[in-house]
Amino acid sequence: MLGLIQKTGRLVFKWPHKWLDEVFGNSLNPLRHLGSLTIFFLWLVLVSGIWITIFFHTSVDGAYESVEYLSNDQWYLGGVMRSLHRYASDAAIVTLVLHLLKEFVFNRYRSARWFSWMTGVPLLWLIIPLGITGYWLVWDQLALYVALISSEMLDALPIFTDSMARNFLSVESLSNRFFTLMAFTHIIGLPIFLVFGIWLHVFRITRPIINPPRTIMAGALLSMLLLSLVYPALSQGKADPAAVPESLALDWYYLLVYPLMKTWPAGAVWLLLIAISLLLCLAPWLPPGRKPAVARIDLENCNGCERCVEDCPFGALEMAPRSDGQKYAAEAIVLTNLCLSCGICVGSCPTATPFRTRSVLSPGIDLPDQSVAMIRELVTDAAQGLKGKQRLLIFGCDSSTKLYDVNDAATAVIKLTCMAQLPPSFIDYILSRELADGVVLAGCANGDCQYRLGTQWTQQRIDRERDPRLRKRVDIEKLALLWTEPWSDFLNPGAAVTAFRNTLVAAKEPSVAPKGHKVLLRPVGVALAWSLFAFAAGVFTLWPPFSQLETGNAIISLTFSHASQRVKQCRRLSQKELNELPPNMRKPSDCPRERYPIKVSFRADNVLMYDQTLLPSGFWKDGESTVYNRIELAAGSHELFIGMSDSGRTEGFDFSNRTSVTLAQGQHLVVEFDHQQKTFVFK
Ligand code: HEM
Ligand code: SF4
Ligand code: SF4
Numbered sequence: 001m002l003g004l005i006q007k008t009g010r011l012v013f014k015w016p017h018k019w020l021d022e023v024f025g026n027s028l029n030p031l032r033h034l035g036s037l038t039i040f041f042l043w044l045v046l047v048s049g050i051w052i053t054i055f056f057h058t059s060v061d062g063a064y065e066s067v068e069y070l071s072n073d074q075w076y077l078g079g080v081m082r083s084l085h086r087y088a089s090d091a092a093i094v095t096l097v098l099h100l101l102k103e104f105v106f107n108r109y110r111s112a113r114w115f116s117w118m119t120g121v122p123l124l125w126l127i128i129p130l131g132i133t134g135y136w137l138v139w140d141q142l143a144l145y146v147a148l149i150s151s152e153m154l155d156a157l158p159i160f161t162d163s164m165a166r167n168f169l170s171v172e173s174l175s176n177r178f179f180t181l182m183a184f185t186h187i188i189g190l191p192i193f194l195v196f197g198i199w200l201h202v203f204r205i206t207r208p209i210i211n212p213p214r215t216i217m218a219g220a221l222l223s224m225l226l227l228s229l230v231y232p233a234l235s236q237g238k239a240d241p242a243a244v245p246e247s248l249a250l251d252w253y254y255l256l257v258y259p260l261m262k263t264w265p266a267g268a269v270w271l272l273l274i275a276i277s278l279l280l281c282l283a284p285w286l287p288p289g290r291k292p293a294v295a296r297i298d299l300e301n302c303n304g305c306e307r308c309v310e311d312c313p314f315g316a317l318e319m320a321p322r323s324d325g326q327k328y329a330a331e332a333i334v335l336t337n338l339c340l341s342c343g344i345c346v347g348s349c350p351t352a353t354p355f356r357t358r359s360v361l362s363p364g365i366d367l368p369d370q371s372v373a374m375i376r377e378l379v380t381d382a383a384q385g386l387k388g389k390q391r392l393l394i395f396g397c398d399s400s401t402k403l404y405d406v407n408d409a410a411t412a413v414i415k416l417t418c419m420a421q422l423p424p425s426f427i428d429y430i431l432s433r434e435l436a437d438g439v440v441l442a443g444c445a446n447g448d449c450q451y452r453l454g455t456q457w458t459q460q461r462i463d464r465e466r467d468p469r470l471r472k473r474v475d476i477e478k479l480a481l482l483w484t485e486p487w488s489d490f491l492n493p494g495a496a497v498t499a500f501r502n503t504l505v506a507a508k509e510p511s512v513a514p515k516g517h518k519v520l521l522r523p524v525g526v527a528l529a530w531s532l533f534a535f536a537a538g539v540f541t542l543w544p545p546f547s548q549l550e551t552g553n554a555i556i557s558l559t560f561s562h563a564s565q566r567v568k569q570c571r572r573l574s575q576k577e578l579n580e581l582p583p584n585m586r587k588p589s590d591c592p593r594e595r596y597p598i599k600v601s602f603r604a605d606n607v608l609m610y611d612q613t614l615l616p617s618g619f620w621k622d623g624e625s626t627v628y629n630r631i632e633l634a635a636g637s638h639e640l641f642i643g644m645s646d647s648g649r650t651e652g653f654d655f656s657n658r659t660s661v662t663l664a665q666g667q668h669l670v671v672e673f674d675h676q677q678k679t680f681v682f683k
Pocket of ligand 3 (some may be wrong): 314315339340342
């Protein structure tokens, strides 16, 4: 089942990947830099956010105007910064979700990778509230909606005794302290946690790629600027608690679950969010998989050169003081819980050489399931079976599945876990002993190696830039590098191999090297790709509009807190009773704290719209009961009635009021309890 989901996911990625590979080239394809691209968009958010903060007024009255000033009076800079801030935030969500999906469909989240995966989940819980609090600060109609729904969601948690949402129902209840709190959360609190979260997310892997290549950064920046200029981000009218707009332009990237609150209870929305988060957290173990045997050190052959530590992409190796009395200062040790059994360390070890025939071929570090000795045996066996001219030995990595179809009498394919598992000395060995006439290395494209750095290290070793280097005597013309995609059937490896056989000329990235008209079309493709990305980042910030209120309706909010009567009245203690009590507990009267629940009924035109019994808050049931409910009603004339009993009576009400109102479309009427006049007010 999991395999099927992942396979389908890979198919979905396949075509955009293929097209972008042709346009950008394998290693500059933005789909191969999604994590670092997310960080780049967050940088844009930071820089533009600083500019907005300089002009922002943290108050109910000043917030909207200050943002309007940026958009209208300073449109050329402040307006662009505001739009950049919004669109880069949306772009970060796009790349973040793609990053998550890609790690999932390519199975790069299980085994020792659980840590990167699991530390990614809280980043979602930081970045989404960051966007939500941002929308809150603008204090337009959307902000009011965001404030109300967020508060309704928070009210469902057992944190506050009073209703937070009540603060946003009328002009009088609005307060600047919420703005200060939101501004602090948005500008300081959440960003600090996000920076720490990103650091934690990547700190365990070696050489995390934090910045995408410069051309990608330029494309991303230009696309966001273009979007900001063509479609500047604007507010949706100043927040007015007395009116409810029929529809709102919702940023679906950040507010996707908010519309659920219209029909679902807040508890159900929380359950959904918690269930998704739990599922994500547990995903690396669903179902539990078998961990292949991890790399093993053979101390007798380890000279402490540290190359394996340098090359391991997952920080699974470290050096320790020598423990076996040999003359070397240090020895490598494997941190087994971090090892992914990729074999990259084996390819880096100078002692992993197939030329060693006098003694047992046992390098300083090896993979028990596919040791260097086994690979040498595979090579010898395969070479013996090769027939014809231009005999080829192809090494493919775990991901180059399509490659294994290429098999004829003059070709043999040997499967490795990662291409960097193969020490370069093997190529020398094969060609110098004429075991084959040419060698092909086929692995994942640069930037998308299943084991992060395998392609990069192999390329550098072959280019003689990284130890262990390919020996100078090896004729490079007899070697072809096919850096294919993880699924590898984008290329026609068969055709590429045949081409290589015919020429026996190094064919680096043969599928993506553009020819003729393709060279001219490339900039057009790049511009188109970034424009499409900008469109995708922008379109769901406004579309489809969210219908907050049915056409022709108005809203009535019932909202108040009330302390009901106590279940038992205070009673003066008699002298006898007082004498029986210890001296420190003697009080003249006994006042049980518990209060009655309150019962509230609301009718419109004699139709019961709300009828609830609400418990007093507090552990001792001695606090206020809070009523908060929003009711949608057709605009027009209505007879409204509200009644409340707070004395435990079963029939009738202790307080009630009725009124005739004519509601305009979109009007917001608030029904409160006036504690001084002891009656309900409709305003
Ligand atoms: C703000 C959000 C995020 C940012 C900025 C981010 C960034 C990054 C970066 C820079 C890397 C290192 C890439 C490399 O050098 O190979 C990475 C790796 C990874 N990320 Fe994220 N990430 C984010 C969210 C997530 C989420 C939500 C998940 C999944 C729940 C996730 C899963 C992973 C995994 C599994 C790896 C390790 C890949 C490997 O070992 O090959 N990330 N991320
Ligand atoms: S690369 Fe080989 S020899 Fe060098 S420290 Fe690692 S295991 Fe030892
Ligand atoms: S097998 Fe891979 S993960 Fe394990 S120690 Fe070697 S390089 Fe690191």
